Amino acid sequence: xxxxxxxxxxxxxxxxxxxxxxxxxQVDVSLEHLIYDACSTDHSAEIxxxxxxxxxxxxxxxxxxxxxxxxxxRAKGEWVMWLNxxxxxxxGILAEILPxxxxxxxxxxxxxxxxxxxxxxxxxxxxxxxxxxxVHVHHHCYxxxxxxxxxKETVIAAGHLLREDFRYVMDGEFYAxxxxxxKTFQRIPANIADFRLHGENASQxxxxxxxxxxxxxxxxxxxxxxxxxxxxxGITFFSDPYLNGLVDGFLWxxxxxxxxxxxx
Numbered sequence: 152x153x154x155x156x157x158x159x160x161x162x163x164x165x166x167x168x169x170x171x172x173x174x175x176x177q178v179d180v181s182l183e184h185l186i187y188d189a190c191s192t193d194h195s196a197e198i199x200x201x202x203x204x205x206x207x208x209x210x211x212x213x214x215x216x217x218x219x220x221x222x223x224x225r226a227k228g229e230w231v232m233w234l235n236x237x238x239x240x241x242x243g244i245l246a247e248i249l250p251x252x253x254x255x256x257x258x259x260x261x262x263x264x265x266x267x268x269x270x271x272x273x274x275x276x277x278x279x280x281x282x283x284x285x286v287h288v289h290h291h292c293y294x295x296x297x298x299x300x301x302x303k304e305t306v307i308a309a310g311h312l313l314r315e316d317f318r319y320v321m322d323g324e325f326y327a328x329x330x331x332x333x334k335t336f337q338r339i340p341a342n343i344a345d346f347r348l349h350g351e352n353a354s355q356x357x358x359x360x361x362x363x364x365x366x367x368x369x370x371x372x373x374x375x376x377x378x379x380x381x382x383x384x385g386i387t388f389f390s391d392p393y394l395n396g397l398v399d400g401f402l403w404x405x406x407x408x409x410x411x412x413x414x415x
Contacts, residue, residue: 153229154182154245155303157222158205159215160236161188164195166347169271171202173239179246183227186236187218195236216313216321223307230260230300231307237347238297239271248300248341257337258306259329261299264342269349277346280413282336283406284327288385289399290406292323294336298343306334319373320380327384 156174160167167186174184184205188195189212199207212218219233230252234240252260266274279293280286287293299322301307311329313321330336361367381387382395386402389395 152183152227153180153249154300155222155226155228155231156182156184157219157226157231157233158184158186158236159189159218159222159233160186160191160195162191162193162195163236164191164193164198166237167195167198168201169239170234170236171199171205173242174234175202175204176242177240177245178243180249181228182245185222185225187212187221189218213315214318216315216317219321220312220315223312226303226307229303231303232297232300234297234344235346237349239345239347241342241344244341244343248339248343251339251341252300255337256335258302258334259294259299259326259336260302260339261294261336262339262341262343264295264298264344264346267345267347269347271345271347274348276342278414279338280410281338282330283409283413284330284384286406286410286413287323287330288327288381288406289402290410292320292326293410294322294326295344295346296322297346317376320376323377324380327380331384 158170171184171186174182186199186205186207188199188207188209190209196207196209199205208221212221222233223231248260248262261279263276263278265276268274277295279295306329311325311332311334313325317324326336361370378399381399386398387395388398
């Protein structure tokens with residue numbers, strides 16, 4: 152089998168149909184589509200039932216990372232990806248990139264994607280540079296999880312899974328850890344998917360200034376995960392967190408500049 156697509160979902164029935172349709176329309180490849188639904192209370196199950204290509208697994212989980220790991224454990228495809236329930240693949244993209252994947256020696260292969268709005272309208276295109284652990288750790292995780300493929304034999308079957316205690320930057324930690332273990336990354340100049348921006352994206356939910364203590368504490372959890380990645384996989388000079396935070400600002404600027412150089 153060429154691909155395994157894993158879709159974690161909870162109460163995303165509004166978008167799930169587009170996600171499933173984008174997968175069923177992939178031609179000239181063999182794939183399985185595993186949907187792990189965390190007991191949705193909306194019409195997600197009814198939507199999924201109209202797409203017999205997909206395997207619907209509805210059971211409690213402890214977050215998106217655990218749901219994806221369940222899919223990793225079950226995956227049969229040579230290449231594994233996760234496609235969020237509110238995102239969608241580009242038409243025919245899997246057949247287009249399969250020859251490149253077959254000829255690649257990399258463990259992780261990633262491409263470009265589009266941002267779309269809540270209603271599916273185009274916002275802008277994102278072109279990724281070649282892999283740089285410095286940019287990834289000190290600027291931001293620039294590999295779109297919905298536009299990345301993991302070689303099952305060397306990544307998933309080798310036991311490399313998401314950290315289930317990470318709830319926001321699980322992909323960033325995953326890629327930084329894979330790099331530290333010697334796994335290789337390859338960028339391909341193909342537009343893989345549409346990433347939908349709306350008010351409930353896990354990565355976007357806490358970017359605004361918090362209005363109260365509950366929102367502030369929740370937002371800090373996302374920032375803590377990113378800081379933990381920098382402390383373990385990045386450049387750290389001090390034991391004092393405030394001094395490290397000051398240095399992080401300069402490193403963020405340097406990484407942003409280096410990212411633009413890589414794009415050229």
